[in-house]
Amino acid sequence: MAKTIFGSRFCALALLGLFALAGTGCVSIPGEPDPNDPWEPFNRSMYDFNDGIDKDIIAPIADAYLKLPPGGRGAIHNFFVNLGYPTTIINQFLQGKFERSMEDTMRFIFNTTFGLLGFIDIAGPVGLARHNEDFGQTFAVWGIPQGNFLTLPVLGPQTVRSTVGWPLDFVSKPLRWIDTPGEFWFLVGVNVVDTRARLAPAIRLRDETAFDPYIFTREAFLQQRLNLIHDGNPPVQDLEDLDLLEEEELLEQEEAEGKIQ
Amino acid sequence: MAGVLTVCATLPSSAQDGDAVAVVESLHAALLHNMQNADTLGFEGRRDRIAPVIKESFDLKFIARFVLGRHRESLSSGQQREFRDVFTNWTIANYAARFNGYASERFVTVSSEEARKGRVVVRTVLEVNDDRADDVTLDYLLRQTVGKWRIINVIAKGVSDLSLKRADYGAVIKSQGFNSLIEKLNQQIGEFDSGT
Numbered sequence: 001m002a003k004t005i006f007g008s009r010f011c012a013l014a015l016l017g018l019f020a021l022a023g024t025g026c027v028s029i030p031g032e033p034d035p036n037d038p039w040e041p042f043n044r045s046m047y048d049f050n051d052g053i054d055k056d057i058i059a060p061i062a063d064a065y066l067k068l069p070p071g072g073r074g075a076i077h078n079f080f081v082n083l084g085y086p087t088t089i090i091n092q093f094l095q096g097k098f099e100r101s102m103e104d105t106m107r108f109i110f111n112t113t114f115g116l117l118g119f120i121d122i123a124g125p126v127g128l129a130r131h132n133e134d135f136g137q138t139f140a141v142w143g144i145p146q147g148n149f150l151t152l153p154v155l156g157p158q159t160v161r162s163t164v165g166w167p168l169d170f171v172s173k174p175l176r177w178i179d180t181p182g183e184f185w186f187l188v189g190v191n192v193v194d195t196r197a198r199l200a201p202a203i204r205l206r207d208e209t210a211f212d213p214y215i216f217t218r219e220a221f222l223q224q225r226l227n228l229i230h231d232g233n234p235p236v237q238d239l240e241d242l243d244l245l246e247e248e249e250l251l252e253q254e255e256a257e258g259k260i261q
Numbered sequence: 262m263a264g265v266l267t268v269c270a271t272l273p274s275s276a277q278d279g280d281a282v283a284v285v286e287s288l289h290a291a292l293l294h295n296m297q298n299a300d301t302l303g304f305e306g307r308r309d310r311i312a313p314v315i316k317e318s319f320d321l322k323f324i325a326r327f328v329l330g331r332h333r334e335s336l337s338s339g340q341q342r343e344f345r346d347v348f349t350n351w352t353i354a355n356y357a358a359r360f361n362g363y364a365s366e367r368f369v370t371v372s373s374e375e376a377r378k379g380r381v382v383v384r385t386v387l388e389v390n391d392d393r394a395d396d397v398t399l400d401y402l403l404r405q406t407v408g409k410w411r412i413i414n415v416i417a418k419g420v421s422d423l424s425l426k427r428a429d430y431g432a433v434i435k436s437q438g439f440n441s442l443i444e445k446l447n448q449q450i451g452e453f454d455s456g457t
Contacts, residue, residue: 074392121394130394208452209355211445212432219428220420227419236376236402237421238327242413243378245327246404 037149037218046151047214053154054196062196075119077198080191081130082111082118087172091133095141103128132228135165135172140229149218157221278373281381281403281410288318288412289368289385292356296363304454308357315356320404320411321349327413328426332434340439351446358453364389368399380404380413 034040065073085108092101107123107130115122124130139161140146147160155166170176178184202220210216226234291314295307302310315321325345326333333341371384380402387397402414414423433442 121392124393209449210429211442212429212436215428215432216425219425223420223424224418232398232419234419236382237416237424238414238427239377241327245323246378249323249326 039148039150043149043151043218044214046153047217049153050151050156051213058192058196061193062200065193065197066200073194073197076190077194078111078115078121079118080194081121082108082115083175084173085111085118086174087135087169088131088133090172091135091138092131094138095133100131104131131231134162134228135168136162136225137165137229139165140225146225149222151218157217159222159225162225278375278381278383281401282370282373282383284318284403284410284412285383285385285401286368286370288314292360293363293366293368295357296360296366299361299363304357304361304456307361308353311356311360312353315353316349318412319352320406320413321345321352323404323406323411323413324423325349327423328430329434330427330431332431332439336439343443344439347443347446347450351450354450354453358456376402378404381410 037043085104089101089104089108092098092104107128110123110126110128111118111121114120121130136159144161150158150160150163152158152163158166175184175187178187206213206216206220223234223237226237291311295302295311299307322345325348326341328348329336329341329344336344367388369386369388371386373381373383376382381404383401383403385399385401387399389395389397398416398418400416401412402416403410403412405411414421416422430442433445
């Protein structure tokens, strides 16, 4: 039954993808293509498709969900974080973070047992911090290149590397062991709504300040992936460009002083 | 009046770092004051209070040049000046609009460290509630010009504001032109003012 659910979920996503491709035209981008986003026309059309689904279906449900008491929403979120924790544990191990893998195993056990299947975060207050790892991050640690930015129907922004990791993330989650399709899809639905609700402030910021929401989403996603891969301590971005601009500034200053003298 | 509500969790590693930390904490104190008196001040009051702090804390001339990216080469000095002025007004209005309420948030200074080329990174956290998983990390990159430390980038939860803006504004200039970017920025300033 789990295999059927697994297979049916992939079939559902594949069909959705085909509808997305059939229903959207090719988006033409004025000017030269961005060398950092060679699949931009396709990505933009997928972005528009996903945005439509979000605005029409997911966002209204998430807005209603946000009216629930914060404590209840927090418990639901804790449950899903805990449900995804085996993926984190496996990938901590694969990345050679053995001590962290042991800590996260303890976290998962504490929260699953004493924390009532993870609804209560017992482990956090006792010093077992929450982490977030996935197979895409493991591939990055292993030195596998990121590949192009890619926007998938329904799944949203990805890279080629994270896309390859996604099926492995899925099979490593206990969610896939649920036999009943109704229960499975119910949990998936609640997880999607919970995630969307937590992203609401970031999405509101994007909608209120970004002139090109696709660009904003792409850049924010890629940087957040880098942040995750480096466990919250990513290399400072744009260093070379900052250095160049400072050198240019210094030259201008010297020229101006030269002119004055 | 603003209150010492920012907390130093660790001491700066050097006197230079301490000066840079002071710039960030001064900004946070001003933001907290705006948040705690948001309704009394209103948007205009918050904007008027935060404007001198933003101009003092941020190296807006440098930031404006950076976010124009390679498009700067095709702009006249007049256009670059115009962009800098509009961008400054936008930044002030954005901070006045965003920090518009208080629910016991806290800015906590975590650490500071020297970065390359004499810059300093000040790491802080915005605690929004009791769940540490909801904390928003705010890292500030500062450089020293004319003897003063000024912020040149804010990295919120790992996302660089400089990079975001450069990509976003660059896309507008590329597809719609410089004047359209100026128009859009002014339009957003108006929307911040009217609360839309």
